[in-house]
Amino acid sequence: MTTTLDMTALDLRQVNTRLQAAARAQANEDYVITNPRGSHAMACGLDGPLGVTIKGSTGYYCAGMNKEATITVEGSAGPGVAENMMSGTVTIHGDASQYAGATGHGGLLNIKGNASSRCGISMKGIDIVVHGNIGHMSAFMAQKGNLVVLGDAGDALGDSIYEARLFVRGSVKSLGADCIEKEMRPEHLETLAALLDKAGADARPEEFRRYGSARKLYNFNIDHADEY
Amino acid sequence: MCGIVGLFLKKDDLRPRLGDMLTDMLITMTDRGPDSAGIAIYGDAEAGRTKITVQSEDPARAFADLDAAVSEALGQPVTLTVVDTHAVLIVPDDRVAEATALLEDRGLRVMGSGASMEIYKEVGLPRDVAARFGLRQMGGSHGIGHTRMATESAVTTMGAHPFSTAPDQCLVHNGSLSNHNQMRRRLAKKGVFTRSENDTEVGAAYISSRIAEGASLGEALDGTIRDLDGFFTFVMGTRTGFGVVRDPIACKPAVMAETDDYVAFASEYRAFADLPGIEAARVWEPEPATVYFWER
Structure with missing residues (x-):
């Protein structure tokens, strides 16, 4: 059953209350939201299986803290989309603004357009697939999970990165501190193939390069004592 | 923000x-x-003319005879349009500096000027x-x-x-x-x-x-x-x-x-x-x- 919630008739709080209650009830229903008009915090805090399709563009913090729900934005998303996602899938048909998927612990964030700066900042296990380009300082302090970029990456990719894996098909403008290109081993190709398939991305794993941590910042180096 | x-x-x-x-x-x-x-x-925009947007805390008093005063000082007619606390004066291009000094002397705040630009701003x-x-x-x-x-x-x-x-x-x-x-x-x-x-x-x-x-x-x-x-x-x-x-x-x-x-x-x-x-x-x-x- 699909329920349509029209935001010309319902305000944001009414819409989110309906969605959150349905998610909590483990209803596994489908909802369509019309006339989102760039509203903030749409479909956030969903804590159970639910399908949500948003017909238009969203503002700040759409699909934040998502758990198990499948959320699709048929437009572009403002800053902080799918921030701190735990599980589930968030798909953006257009572009995503800055810090998409920040601090995410799990699930898949699938961005069909471009993502801007700070994509996947401090990611902690989320998988992010960006079909276009990403902006500067993406995957800053990224701890765990996979960031896959079919286009190009901006400046300072993976600065101060921990154990997240970064796969970029296009160019990388510059790598951040302690981020290096790494060998693409069979297990990485396998992971990447599965992610590309899941995200419906038209690309082959062999076309990508892998980047990750040089692990030089993990421990204090006594030779650098003078620098402090 | x-x-x-x-x-x-x-x-x-x-x-x-x-x-x-x-x-x-x-x-x-x-x-x-x-x-x-x-x-x-x-x-x-009107050829040869510049718009000066001014603001006053006391528009009723400040704008009451402003066009007459500026016209007299410049020796040629100017147009004044009052919009709440703001007013737009239209003066000949070559008299803008003179008009601006005059307006400031009268305690008015000049928001801006130009051939086509008007500025309106308030708390x-x-x-x-x-x-x-x-x-x-x-x-x-x-x-x-x-x-x-x-x-x-x-x-x-x-x-x-x-x-x-x-x-x-x-x-x-x-x-x-x-x-x-x-x-x-x-x-x-x-x-x-x-x-x-x-x-x-x-x-x-x-x-x-x-x-x-x-x-x-x-x-x-x-x-x-x-x-x-x-x-x-x-x-x-x-x-x-x-x-x-x-x-x-x-x-x-x-x-x-x-x-x-x-x-x-x-x-x-x-x-x-x-x-x-x-x-x-x-x-x-x-x-x-x-x-x-x-x-x-």
Whole structure:
């Protein structure tokens, strides 16, 4: 059953209350939201299986803290989309603004357009697939999970990165501190193939390069004592 | 946090609706800046004549005989249109300096001047400010607006955006500049003075001074990336169009939309929701440290 919630008739709080209650009830229903008009915090805090399709563009913090729900934005998303996602899938048909998927612990964030700066900042296990380009300082302090970029990456990719894996098909403008290109081993190709398939991305794993941590910042180096 | 909106029309048939569209965009940005609001609107120009927009705390007294006084002093008739706390005087181009000095002597605050630019700004909610000035009824080729959440200077009319520091030029800003005092001193040494304590006015004066030295709008905006320190998303209005630039960190939001009819700028997509044909518009986020401008 699909329920349509029209935001010309319902305000944001009414819409989110309906969605959150349905998610909590483990209803596994489908909802369509019309006339989102760039509203903030749409479909956030969903804590159970639910399908949500948003017909238009969203503002700040759409699909934040998502758990198990499948959320699709048929437009572009403002800053902080799918921030701190735990599980589930968030798909953006257009572009995503800055810090998409920040601090995410799990699930898949699938961005069909471009993502801007700070994509996947401090990611902690989320998988992010960006079909276009990403902006500067993406995957800053990224701890765990996979960031896959079919286009190009901006400046300072993976600065101060921990154990997240970064796969970029296009160019990388510059790598951040302690981020290096790494060998693409069979297990990485396998992971990447599965992610590309899941995200419906038209690309082959062999076309990508892998980047990750040089692990030089993990421990204090006594030779650098003078620098402090 | 502040809100910025901008609209540049590519076709003349939307000109009568410019104020109406900008007003909706401005009111939508109230959450980002409820302290004050302002708009610069580029309307019809009359050859050989300059518009000077002035403001007074006591408009009934200040504007009562203003046209007669200025006409007498200049020895030729001037036109005066009073709009709430603001008034627009239309004077011959070669008498602008004289008229401006006269207006300032009478205790009036000069908001800006130019062939087509008029500036209206006041303390208060954007909805109320727009209603006071009748912004909805204003037409023009392009305009920029701002809703302010004050950080770097007090909530006053003079601290409201847009800031104009040269004819037909104005600037709105989301962010805060950290080297504005140093830049203010540097500009003063070159004879470029600002009227307020506000950081954005220094940004506007910097751009105007670069243009006065011969830089193009694009070059002047490019210079902000190198010479101004701090956070900024700037939208700069000129007689022929507007330009956009964001600092390299680009944490202050910006989104743009373009159709065959217009180019629109806003801090958030929400401000575009009522624009005609927005569903089919090309919508994108301007890149950091990249200058964009549109001119007719």
